[in-house]
Amino acid sequence: MPFQPASLLGAPVSEPMDTHTSNVPPSGCPYCEYVYDVTTSVGVKAAPQPGDWAVCYNCSQFLVYDADLKVRKPHQGEVARLTQTNPKVRRLLEQAAAVVRRKSQL
Numbered sequence: 001m002p003f004q005p006a007s008l009l010g011a012p013v014s015e016p017m018d019t020h021t022s023n024v025p026p027s028g029c030p031y032c033e034y035v036y037d038v039t040t041s042v043g044v045k046a047a048p049q050p051g052d053w054a055v056c057y058n059c060s061q062f063l064v065y066d067a068d069l070k071v072r073k074p075h076q077g078e079v080a081r082l083t084q085t086n087p088k089v090r091r092l093l094e095q096a097a098a099v100v101r102r103k104s105q106l
């Protein structure tokens with residue numbers, strides 16, 4: 001399986017790893033309605049592609065890019081399937097969510 005990047009929506013990331021910040025079509029998080037038009041891919045220097053995973057910078061929920069590069073909630077069982085098929089991406093998502101939760105506690 002090819003490596004899929006994980007993205008942190010709405011904010012640059014200062015973690016010491018490969019990142020790539022890119023513009024995406026303006027859209028809202030389906031959980032918290034936070035509106036964003038920029039995303040940072042973590043682990044690769046590439047813009048997000050449809051089907052890639054992301055974490056909301058406001059609420060830390062896991063999201064998936066659709067064909068228009070807007071985000072949707074994962075389908076039933078999709079996160080569990082990711083854990084089985086691509087644990088590296090799952091770990092990146094957990095790390096990104098932890099960054100968001102730390103920010104929220106400041």
Ligand SMILES: [Zn+2]
Nearest residue numbers: 029032056059
């Ligand atoms: Zn959100």
